[in-house]
Amino acid sequence: MFAFRLDSRSGVPTYLQLVEQVRRGLLLGYLVDGEQLPTVREVAAALVVNPNTVAKAYRELERAGLAAPRAGQGTFVIAGADQVPPAVHARLSARLRAWVRAAHEAGLAPEQVRALVTTVLDDERTTARAEAA
Amino acid sequence: MFAFRLDSRSGVPTYLQLVEQVRRGLLLGYLVDGEQLPTVREVAAALVVNPNTVAKAYRELERAGLAAPRAGQGTFVIAGADQVPPAVHARLSARLRAWVRAAHEAGLAPEQVRALVTTVLDDERTTARAEAA
DNA sequence: ACTAATGTACTAGTGCGATAGGACACAGCA
DNA sequence: TGCTGTGTCCTATCGCACTAGTACATTAGT
DSSP: OOOOOOOTTSOOOHHHHHHHHHHHHHHHTSSOTTOEEOOHHHHHHHHTOOHHHHHHHHHHHHHTTSEEEETTTEEEEOOOSOOOOHHHHHHHHHHHHHHHHHHHHTTOOHHHHHHHHHHHHHHHHHHHHHHHO | OOOOOOOTTSOOOHHHHHHHHHHHHHHHTSSOTTOEEOOHHHHHHHHTOOHHHHHHHHHHHHHTTSEEEETTTEEEEOOOSOOOOHHHHHHHHHHHHHHHHHHHHTTOOHHHHHHHHHHHHHHHHHHHHHHHO
């Protein structure tokens, strides 16, 4: 069963964290088409948040066409066609894990690793936007 | 002069985004010790946010010991000893950029690249925590 | 002394995420 | 037919991020 995680220090609203995790799971193939998400009450109990917060996340997923509720049964995800092939995913994630290990061995703290990743990704975003213009 | 950027869709409060960017700049050496940050009014005008929001970010930086205000002059950063050496930083960021390019050439959308990076980093965090226990 | 620029402080108000508690409609099962 | 579990809806409330406008203390430069 799909499991959610929360980072209370990130400043990101709880319901958005849940939405993003499902979205990521779908993009990367961790969630297959038709798979059932944990029920609202299960998630609320596991994460110690209000059921309404989880329901808000599920409603947002439904609005985005990424999930559909079935009364009395639960909520089930709907996978799009834009998934990463398992082979590509395995190769890229392995290479990225190797990079993280290298950074760690170079003496970088986890916080510095995240800072470097964030900076590089932000730079890529702005350069991509600049090239598009 | 150091420049700030905002991502309104992230859900992260404005003042926290500013704090994080200064923190990252210090960790990665983009900000050197004693360097002046743009003034509260400059940032507020450039990002079209309330000066109080910027002031709150600067106050938070001061509280964290990462910056010090000088009345009438501006706010100046205080660098710690935990910076990444430029050579290491250059090597790691180049390798990471290469990975991002490879992911792009493999057909991954920027959103999928971010999803993959987030997932790998989150996994590293949990495995590191598990090893520590 | 005066001016300009800076960071700071204060009060009031707005919007929204989150909580709390309760109620409802629908599907599956005995 | 009832029971259970599911998602959904409603109202009220709290806290906090953010806005708005203004005023003040300090410093540098003239």
